[in-house]
Amino acid sequence: MNPGGPGRQDTVDNEPATPGKAVVSTMTAPPAVTADDAELIRRSHDDPETFAALFDRYSGMLYRYVSRRLGPETAEDLVGDTFLAAFGGRHRYDLSHPDARPWLFGIATKIMARHHRREAAHYRALRRSPVDGPDDGPADRVAAGVAAWESRAELAGALAALPRRDRDVLLLVAWGDLSYEEVASALSIPVGTVRSRLNRARRKVRAALGGVDPTAEEG
Amino acid sequence: MDDLSPLRDLGRALEHDPPPSLARQRSRLTDAAHAPRRRRLRPRGWTALALAACAVAALLIVPSVLLRSGGHHGRALSPLGRVDDRPLNVLVLGSDARGADAVHRDSARSDTMALVRLPAGRARVTVVSLPRDLVVQLPACVRPDGRKTRPGPGLINSAYSMGGVSCAIKTVEAVTSVRVDQAVVVNFKGFAHMVDVLGGVTVTLPKSVNDPASGLHLSAGKHKLDGKGALAYARVRHGMGDGSDLDRIKRQQRLMADLYGEALHMLTSNPIRFAQFLKAGADSVKTVPGLDLAGMKALAESFKRTDPSKAHYTTLPYRFSPKDPNRLVVNEPAAARVLAPFKQP
Numbered sequence: 001m002n003p004g005g006p007g008r009q010d011t012v013d014n015e016p017a018t019p020g021k022a023v024v025s026t027m028t029a030p031p032a033v034t035a036d037d038a039e040l041i042r043r044s045h046d047d048p049e050t051f052a053a054l055f056d057r058y059s060g061m062l063y064r065y066v067s068r069r070l071g072p073e074t075a076e077d078l079v080g081d082t083f084l085a086a087f088g089g090r091h092r093y094d095l096s097h098p099d100a101r102p103w104l105f106g107i108a109t110k111i112m113a114r115h116h117r118r119e120a121a122h123y124r125a126l127r128r129s130p131v132d133g134p135d136d137g138p139a140d141r142v143a144a145g146v147a148a149w150e151s152r153a154e155l156a157g158a159l160a161a162l163p164r165r166d167r168d169v170l171l172l173v174a175w176g177d178l179s180y181e182e183v184a185s186a187l188s189i190p191v192g193t194v195r196s197r198l199n200r201a202r203r204k205v206r207a208a209l210g211g212v213d214p215t216a217e218e219g
Numbered sequence: 220m221d222d223l224s225p226l227r228d229l230g231r232a233l234e235h236d237p238p239p240s241l242a243r244q245r246s247r248l249t250d251a252a253h254a255p256r257r258r259r260l261r262p263r264g265w266t267a268l269a270l271a272a273c274a275v276a277a278l279l280i281v282p283s284v285l286l287r288s289g290g291h292h293g294r295a296l297s298p299l300g301r302v303d304d305r306p307l308n309v310l311v312l313g314s315d316a317r318g319a320d321a322v323h324r325d326s327a328r329s330d331t332m333a334l335v336r337l338p339a340g341r342a343r344v345t346v347v348s349l350p351r352d353l354v355v356q357l358p359a360c361v362r363p364d365g366r367k368t369r370p371g372p373g374l375i376n377s378a379y380s381m382g383g384v385s386c387a388i389k390t391v392e393a394v395t396s397v398r399v400d401q402a403v404v405v406n407f408k409g410f411a412h413m414v415d416v417l418g419g420v421t422v423t424l425p426k427s428v429n430d431p432a433s434g435l436h437l438s439a440g441k442h443k444l445d446g447k448g449a450l451a452y453a454r455v456r457h458g459m460g461d462g463s464d465l466d467r468i469k470r471q472q473r474l475m476a477d478l479y480g481e482a483l484h485m486l487t488s489n490p491i492r493f494a495q496f497l498k499a500g501a502d503s504v505k506t507v508p509g510l511d512l513a514g515m516k517a518l519a520e521s522f523k524r525t526d527p528s529k530a531h532y533t534t535l536p537y538r539f540s541p542k543d544p545n546r547l548v549v550n551e552p553a554a555a556r557v558l559a560p561f562k563q564p
Contacts, residue, residue: 046374048252055245060237067235075235080244087251094434096450126233152229159229174223175230188431206222 037100041093051087054100059083061101062108065176070115071122078115082108097185105176106186109168116164123160127153151209158208162201169194170201308561309335310391310402312379332376332387334397334535336561345531345560351376353537354546355394360386394549395535397561411446419443420477422452449478533557 035043037054044051059079066075085107086093086100093103112119159167172183180198184191311333336345353375360368360382368381378390388399414420420443427438435451444452536553540546 044252046377049249051252052245052249055248059241059244063237063241064234068230068233072235072238076238076241076244079241080247083244083248084251087248096434096447151225152232155225155229159226170226171230174226185431185434190429190436202222205226209222209225 036098038093038095038098041090041100042095044087044090048087051083051090054086054104055083058101058104062104065105066108066112068175069112069119069122069171071118074115074118078108078111081111085111099182101176102178102182102186105172105178105182106188109172109186113164113168119167120160123156126156154208155205158205162204166197166201166204169197170205173198306339306563307337307400308397309337310388310399311335312384312387312402312404332379332391334391334395334399334558334561338560338563343531346533347557347561348532348534349375349391350534350537350547352547353394353535354540354543354548355390357381358386358389358393360389395554395558395561397558411450414444414446414449414478417478417481419445420449420481422449422477 035053037057040050040053044054062082063075063079066078070078082104086104089107093100097103159171162170168187169183172178172186173180176183178186180191180194183194187194332349332351334347334349336347338345351374354372355375357368357370357373357378359370360378362368362382368386375390375394379387382389384402384404388402391397392399421441422444423441424437424439429436430451435448442448536550536557537547538550540548
């Protein structure tokens with residue numbers, strides 16, 4: 001999400017380095033750092049505490065994402081709710097998917113839907129009181145910042161006006177860094193629907209920006 | 220730079236770093252993990268049948284072709300002696316370890332277990348799946364590091380992860396009173412590979428399926444599935460049939476019969492492909508005690524009389540544990556009936 005953000009651990013559980021390694025009861029074995037998400041989830045079937053490793057891996061990433069959409073106050077509980085729901089549904093996780101991010105984003109998205117009014121208000125509030133707007137910083141940057149901020153406020157307004165389904169797709173791509181296929185999997189919709197929703201959302205966002213910043217590049 | 224860049228900038232401006240108090244949410248999760256298990260019962264027989272099919276095919280039908288294609292080294296006597304027509308009880312373990320060496324893997328788990336009865340004459344094969352949530356008395360097993368495990372109640376599938384194949388055999392023998400002549404460990408990835416080498420398997424769907432959970436998206440009608448697709452097909456529960464586990468087991472049984480049929484067909488129609496299938500099978504299947512080529516060949520020859528459509532598939536009868544309704548225990552009288560064929564001389 002953020003270039004400096006909590007990247008996911010891209011490790012693959014592959015051939016063991018030492019084939020003769022002792023067999024340890026998986027009930028007591030510490031979760032190996034190298035296990036992929038599916039492996040952790042599978043272990044959590046018998047050893048529920050293993051699931052906490054998934055929290056350690058992705059709670060920061062989800063918090064950042066949710067804080068963007070709902071603000072920091074709601075984000076904390078929502079991340080907790082997401083992991084609790086994921087934990088409760090861990091037996092339904094398809095273990096053939098080594099990466100659990102789409103699954104977790106999908107659960108978070110569903111829970112966020114309950115807060116859709118709050119989300120729209122969160123964006124609209126930006127137009128009135130910028131969170132870290134152009135008020136701080138050296139004077140020359142403030143001037144440049146004002147224009148940028150104005151376009152952001154327009155953008156936030158456009159986001160607030162988007163239908164929820166379109167916004168979910170747009171933000172999972174732009175802020176969640178999911179691929180189209182991953183968004184499809186997260187939301188349980190066909191990839192074609194992801195594309196059409198994304199196109200529609202992009203058009204509206206472009207239109208909103210076009211009013212403020214005509215030099216904005218076409219995608 | 221694309222039209223999403225301003226949006227990404229906005230996102231960064233809105234973003235907050237996770238506060239230390241987020242740890243409270245972690246506690247909520249670990250509390251839930253500690254809470255008494257309210258685990259939904261899901262006897263996971265999903266690949267048992269498909270795996271059993273491939274294992275049996277690889278172990279029994281296939282090696283004759285390998286031998287025909289020039290392997291003349293297997294002159295040693297089979298440890299089983301003459302296995303050609305003798306009745307055999309085979310324990311099939313579906314392991315989800317991804318390495319080729321599925322046995323000495325700390326994370327290896329026998330996700331599926333099935334007993335396969337190959338009667339004398341081989342005309343009719345019986346497959347009994349053992350639910351993995353079955354609570355049984357685990358015997359003391361010697362772990363690969365030489366230490367002994369403590370006997371006591373435990374999940375049947377933990378025997379394999381604790382003490383390997385020998386422990387799984389010991390446990391199943393104790394629980395079922397069936398003598399296991401041969402154990403076969405098939406790994407997960409191997410199954411998909413074997414289906415691929417087989418050229419896929421054809422399934423017929425009464426209606427379309429759209430299940431993101433398993434990644435299966437198919438229209439109604441006939442489809443040729445590759446290995447990955449066949450795995451998904453064996454696992455899918457949503458949007459197919461009545462969504463129950465029983466329905467899935469039925470589907471797996473059909474899949475098994477189809478695989479079996481395709482393997483038999485290939486044996487005669489395309490021996491080269493069949494040799495590849497064998498190789499794929501040999502790579503993903505481990506036998507205990509190890510069968511040499513002569514032993515495999517004898518078994519394979521004996522299998523020519525088997526009619527795959529006459530195979531009988533069932534699950535070991537169980538009931539819910541009186542102590543924990545999320546656990547299963549063996550339903551002894553009914554189990555004895557199901558296991559009777561395994562005990563015939």
